[in-house]
Amino acid sequence: MASHLHLLSLGAPLLFTDAGEQIRFRTRKHFALLIRLAVEGGRKFTRDYLMDLFWPNVPAPRARHSLAQALTVLKEKIGREHLVVQRASIALVPGVVDADVHGLESCEAEIRGPFLDGFEVPGAVQFEQWKDEWRARLMPRIRDCLVKQMDAGRRVGDFATVERHAQVLLDLDPLSEDAVRGFIEARAWVGDRSNALHAFARFEARLADELGAKPSAELVRIADLLREGRRAAPRPAGAGAGQVSERCERRFEAELLIGREREFSRLYDAWLEVRRRTPRIVVLIGDPGVGKTTLTNAFVSTCQMEGAAIARAQAYDAERELPFAVLAELIKQLTLQRAIGGADPEALSELTRVSPEIFAAFPGVPKPVEWAAEVIPLRLADAFLKAVEAATDESPLVLVVDDIHAADNASAAILHVIARKLPHTRLLLILTARSNELRAAAAPSALASDASIEVLRTLEVEPLPPAAAHGLVAGLVVKADGHIADVPVARILQAGNGNPLALELLTREWLAHGSGSLLGDLEALNTQPVANIGIPRAIGAVFERQIRRLDAPTRAALDLAAVLGRRLADLPLYEVVDLSPAAAGEALSRLRDEGVLREVQGGLEFRNELIRA
Template structure:
């Protein structure tokens, strides 16, 4: 490698040197970013494009003026390396500028094993521009994220070749160096751990090789995945433990992996398993359960079920990536996103065609496609990952037939509803755990907040410096721990604090969308994710969900029937489609984001919304006993129904006639007084007093409001409202008369009977 004047290092920590001297004169983060961008891309760019890249939040004239200032600084510090014209800006040719990532890409693209290979590996000190960020440059950050993934793939491919060459030459020292660098990038790369064990053993370091096995076992089992090392790793460990002549070790781990068509590097396998650009956060419990099931030879079919955006595909990919070496013929990933049968009967054909395409099976022969596919699978031992099967509900029969005729096949399916097969094991994927109200001090310990922090850190490293984790915890509560919603919300940290993001989220779903190219089109908006689930429903199911949206928190079967006309079969269908969930207490819940979506649909028909809210209010008002009477046993507790009672009361305050509202508030006050819910009662009475009603009703509401203040020791407020009640009944002058107390007892305690609601 040649010694050049300007040397640019972007792998690991960023570094700029001129003739061996660090360039500290740039100072400005955007000047440094511009120099890195020009060096890495290696081409000329227009002034407009560069101004937009680094100052996209400013008007173009201002952005171009800032660019001119930065260029002035660059031309002063590196005058011979910057080539500027009226239209474009570039760095000088490669004879004057050396870039480490360009060198790695060049060597990685070469197919021969040359002497430069190990030297290029030594340039791979870490991820692309690790720790480098530019405040206020979102487009540059987007480029950085995309480029980082591509560079990592180049580095892994380079190291793969270097390990293979060291193995072929039995170069223990070189192999140890390369595998250790590989593990710095991918510490959970089991094949790399196995290779390092082999090289250490061949090099005579038996104890170090056995210690490396324990390190691998610890990382896989305790820190990340909850699984044991693969059989090949265990076999190598046993061979090292009993062998004395290490140069005569038997089967090496790389040859074993090659026999199973598993690449040493963590690059895309021949089956095109997706490679996520970001790390998985949390999910230890679900990962452990999946590995437990897939390790069981009697378990042939596992279905991950959950609503859209909950992370089913991400979880399946994570599991599949670490199980590639556990089945003789590896793993095959087939996505059914975008497939849509014209008729239900075509669903089975789509599944057969998708599997055949992934397995490279030619269906052009004049035979039944299912028979041909089953015949090809019959002798294989592999894991089939079938993603997004919810819209192909009529394909279950085909999968059952394949399981029967291909005993070595195991299926891992993701779907928003179960397949309904008797051999199916279900693993429900919930939202990530998030902090409850009042737990903001401990919010950082919850997986949902950790995900928000991890994604926000990529875009704005100090995003949580202002309000700590409190704002992030509130965001996670509002979206109930849904990973996609958390990731979409975190993308706003460049322009708002987590607390401000939470404030916006409280008013609707519009914030949960992005146009970023690194996000799958179907996941760029949470609304589009819910749209897809909505389209799969029947008209009756959609109508039921619209009506259920007026229920808050949880609800029971009686409430579902009274409010939405939904019986047990309908609720069971919605549970199967991951649209509502049933708890251990038998009560149902709808995810808050879906509830908002369904409520918007209900509000589009004001007449239906009004009828549904009246049914909701009538059902929950009937749970309150008359004043002075005990509540009958058998129904849900009033504490359980507090949210629904609150919603019913708010609706009655807005739209009920004064007589109905008055009777309800009297019954409600009797219950709230017993339970000690005085603050909430105050809010209701104040809201009711905004209505224009008869003096008798206003007087009674003032009296009850005064009592709430009296109960919590607010004497002045209590006196004010009790005096207002007397004024409304007998006038200010007669307030002190001897009969005033009698007026209160006669007119303010006994409510008017309920009127018939609409």
């Protein structure tokens, strides 16, 4: 039969009807009686047992009377037909009350705390004993489930869920590393480094105090990442080529991510495969501004927390004709993080052709041998593959090429060669591309659509569903201290058509200009949603207005920044537009506050490539 009532006992006990109404008991013993009957639903209990359980120190006639009274109350609360009262025994009709403890087997139960948390029945010694036994018996299973539930949250990028479960586990067991880790990850996900680090410090101290033990190396690494954005400084002298040197990472800031559970979980599946040494290539494709970069950055920040080394290259239209630009950036990042120090010196030597940083990071790497120009790409591919393999020996590696459609053909071709002969290594390669532009890019599209690459998966990033789009707009309004009631949310959702960039710009613009904003113009222009009339045009218009509000120096900095590509944060360069490094720094930080630039891995880049254009 379908359950008629729901008993939540993992935490303070609560009883609900099927319709979600809470049933309360005036007398705690009555509730306790129901709990006792329900936890082993269907089992028959003798009257004597129940009397002993709840009224141990009263004369039998009185105890009998109290029990009878309690049963009357129960019948009233749950329906008399659901209670089987016989002369000698009492039971619930099986299935009438669905108790959450039964959901522990499959980890479906929502756990709020220990079994019957804070629920005491004074004087009922045997009931208390029974409760304690159950609590102890359930504890391992409860922990197990909390860890599994945290994992399920991680899988879809739902760190609010991770945190909720972590907090419960932490209350149950302050020495649980799983719990501390979940909590730290969740705090870091929302950018709350300070509480994340506090939690780590508390845990470390407690562990030392109570067990004389230390946190695992993995947890220490996470704390290091949070603390300085990098690991302990690399050993300078002596750490020559071929020697595995200390990793030196910069933390990837997670970005606010709304409504991407499906895509996140597909990426996470790939990550799990990679950890099992099956390499994966994931091509994220979608419309301009649909959220490919945001999703990727948020996702790789999770991989980094879980031990991956990350290298990310942004491809720029302006560098499309610059051979190996993208490859060079990847190698540079791997070098600066000391992630490829384990590669053989010959391979490193080959890679210095495109990334001279290697000489400084790994002293002793020989100068590359002269070769005919046409064999160089192949040698580079080979060397890069070796370097990648060396890096994956130490930890899983995630390489990201954002906007592969804008990559130079030489880099794309090398990545293609590598993709075709990837051995069993812990490599996850993520490529993002605008679907419309990918077709026109020869080498990148050859790579992204090569069906013969077995480990390649394509993932379409779709427009946000309405609820998520609404959440995005509402979040922006709150962040700008606006009132949602003043904002024509429905119109913005209609015009934005699920495109986060359009939604974001339209909302911002409305907040700044109210009814005189672009939203009205757009609607007048065309009744079709913005996404259909071309996001770039709409964005261009919004953006132009935004720029007009900037002061002259900031605008000058912006104009220059747009052509500087990856050297955007190179302050001395701004002398050409008459800005001192200090003034340039100020202008860039203003642009970041305005949402034009964003911080990625400690560096700055355009929030969206459309804005840059």
